[in-house]
Amino acid sequence: MTHFKLTLAYDGTNFAGYQIQPHQRTVQGVLQKALGKMAKVESIHIDGSGRTDSGVHALGQVVSFDYPGEIPARAMRLAMNSLMPLDIEILDAEIVPADFHARYSAKGKRYLYRVARGRFTDPFKRLYTGHYPYGLDVDRIRTALKDVVGTHDFTSFAASGGVIEDKVRTIYEATVQDDQANNELVFEFYGNGFLYNMVRIIVATLLEIGNGRRDVHDFLRLYEVKDRQQARGTAPASGLYLKEVYY
Amino acid sequence: MTHFKLTLAYDGTNFAGYQIQPHQRTVQGVLQKALGKMAKVESIHIDGSGRTDSGVHALGQVVSFDYPGEIPARAMRLAMNSLMPLDIEILDAEIVPADFHARYSAKGKRYLYRVARGRFTDPFKRLYTGHYPYGLDVDRIRTALKDVVGTHDFTSFAASGGVIEDKVRTIYEATVQDDQANNELVFEFYGNGFLYNMVRIIVATLLEIGNGRRDVHDFLRLYEVKDRQQARGTAPASGLYLKEVYY
Structure with missing residues (x-):
């Protein structure tokens, strides 16, 4: 064995x-x-x-x-x-040693999320990005990302499920790269754990902040209200990548 | 109208x-x-x-x-x-004027062909590149590309079909870019017309030259023999892009 x-x-x-x-x-x-x-x-x-x-x-x-x-x-x-x-x-x-377990031994994970910008969808990106056709102020997104870093109750950012569990997670890094050559925003999130759909809901909220539809510090309010209905959107699956698992 | x-x-x-x-x-x-x-x-x-x-x-x-x-x-x-x-x-x-015709008015076309290198296929490139896992000497390919440029009888590079037609075409430019960051070779061919599967057969032949399986000037022989059986391979459809049509 x-x-x-x-x-x-x-x-x-x-x-x-x-x-x-x-x-x-x-x-x-x-x-x-x-x-x-x-x-x-x-x-x-x-x-x-x-x-x-x-x-x-x-x-x-x-x-x-x-x-x-x-x-x-x-x-x-x-x-x-x-x-x-x-x-x-x-x-x-x-x-690896017999006690290594891909899930239980994991100390953290890093996800990447690609958002394609521009009015129309690029046929070659449709399966590999989310698409946001509206205006985005990347500085507002960078400011909001500072509120994502840290230890927070992410109840507002978890897809609803019947199981009661601790929804507090720690995000060590949350960054966005403005890739103008490819007309994309590339987000990265590194944390000790992620709830179901959490990255996709965070990205959808960040895009609404970037577009000016939400207050730049809306994350702070959303941590308090603990209500999934307040952070409405979920960015599409196609933009999300599990980049690395840390042990 | x-x-x-x-x-x-x-x-x-x-x-x-x-x-x-x-x-x-x-x-x-x-x-x-x-x-x-x-x-x-x-x-x-x-x-x-x-x-x-x-x-x-x-x-x-x-x-x-x-x-x-x-x-x-x-x-x-x-x-x-x-x-x-x-x-x-x-x-x-x-x-456009009524006499413009997408096919009959075309003066030339440019095709691009992406070849992914490396031993294993990259899941994210499988639909968008051809894959060549063996060694390639890019200098040999560059030398062979000089034989592709010009006016030649491309009978050896046309997929067989019943229709008798003139198989002479002129290639104005034939280049390869060694994209080491993406571990790809990117070919471009600009000519006044292309026969059925011609780009894919040329690329397959160039890869065999790059790998040393064919003489570096084998194109010159293939123009002479006018025999599709001699240029055996056809690179996969997934790597080929119709890049531009010139009018």
């Missing part, structure tokens, strides 16, 4: 998300089946660092699993890449 | 090519139906500068047509973009 950590990139467009579901093409499903093929079993269970929704991409998703048998890390990477469809690439394979 | 020229970009991934076909999603079909909707008729026939195959992209395809009625060029662009799916963007609309 060998315990593995794999780091992978995928284009989320043609997956019904990361998590395995019956009769759906999922990242977890494709990986488990490929590992099963290598080990000549039906399937090998893997643990991911977390789910990504349908259409959400990954530049550095991490999964861990027990592989029945001995195989060097380099051979694991090559064998898995040979079994992967074109929309998944195995970037790295490591043999 | 107003005679229009439209310039458009499209992501060819989800089209069965440019040319209209029954029961298939085609660029021509989508455009003709949208124009028909604007004019409250079934469909309006358009002429394209030429076909693109399934999976081939356009950064500047041109079409022309007669529109029944008066409408300013700017309004035509806005109205058409509002009716376009996300994988087509109308870049420009112009009212």
Whole structure:
């Protein structure tokens, strides 16, 4: 038995998300089946660092699993890449201690969000960005991002779900790059954890601030009211990338 | 009646090519139906500068047509973009003299071909590049490109078809850019006309020269032999872009 950590990139467009579901093409499903093929079993269970929704991409998703048998890390990477469809690439394979768990061992994550600007949608960006056709004052967004950094109750920024849980998270870094060559804004968020849809709701709120539809310090009010209805928008899945998981 | 020229970009991934076909999603079909909707008729026939195959992209395809009625060029662009799916963007609309024809008036075309390098396929490039995992000597490719420029009989570089026609074409420019930041080679070909699959066959031949599998001046031999079987490969549709049509 060998315990593995794999780091992978995928284009989320043609997956019904990361998590395995019956009769759906999922990242977890494709990986488990490929590992099963290598080990000549039906399937090998893997643990991911977390789910990504349908259409959400990954530049550095991490999964861990027990592989029945001995195989060097380099051979694991090559064998898995040979079994992967074109929309998944195995970037790295490591043999790790048995107590490593892709989700429970994670100390933090970094997400990237690409927003395409301009009046019309670019056909080549539609699957890989969100699109915002209205005016944006990037300085207002930079000011608001300072309110995102820190430890806050993100209840207003979590998609509603039945499970009661602690909604306090710490964001270590929240930045925006004004990529004028590509006519895009590129956001990055690095934190100790993220609630469901949290990055997409934060980005939608930042765009409304940039457009002047919200007060530049509206985040401070939204932390207080703890009401999902107040932060209405959710930026599209297509712009979101799980960039890195930290251990 | 107003005679229009439209310039458009499209992501060819989800089209069965440019040319209209029954029961298939085609660029021509989508455009003709949208124009028909604007004019409250079934469909309006358009002429394209030429076909693109399934999976081939356009950064500047041109079409022309007669529109029944008066409408300013700017309004035509806005109205058409509002009716376009996300994988087509109308870049420009112009009212042109009645004798303008997207195909017959064309004086030349420019194609771009992107080749992704590296051992593994990048999930985010699979639909937008060809992939070449083997070694390439870019200087050899640059030397061979000098043999591509000029007036040649491109019979060896045309996909076989039943129609007898003149296979002599003139290439004014043939370049390659070594984009190391993106780990890509980007080819451009500007000529007075291109045969079916000609760019994709030329690129496949150039890659074999770059890898050392062919003599660096093999193009000169291939012009002489006039035999499609000698230039065997065809680079994938996904890397090809119709960049500009010249009038």
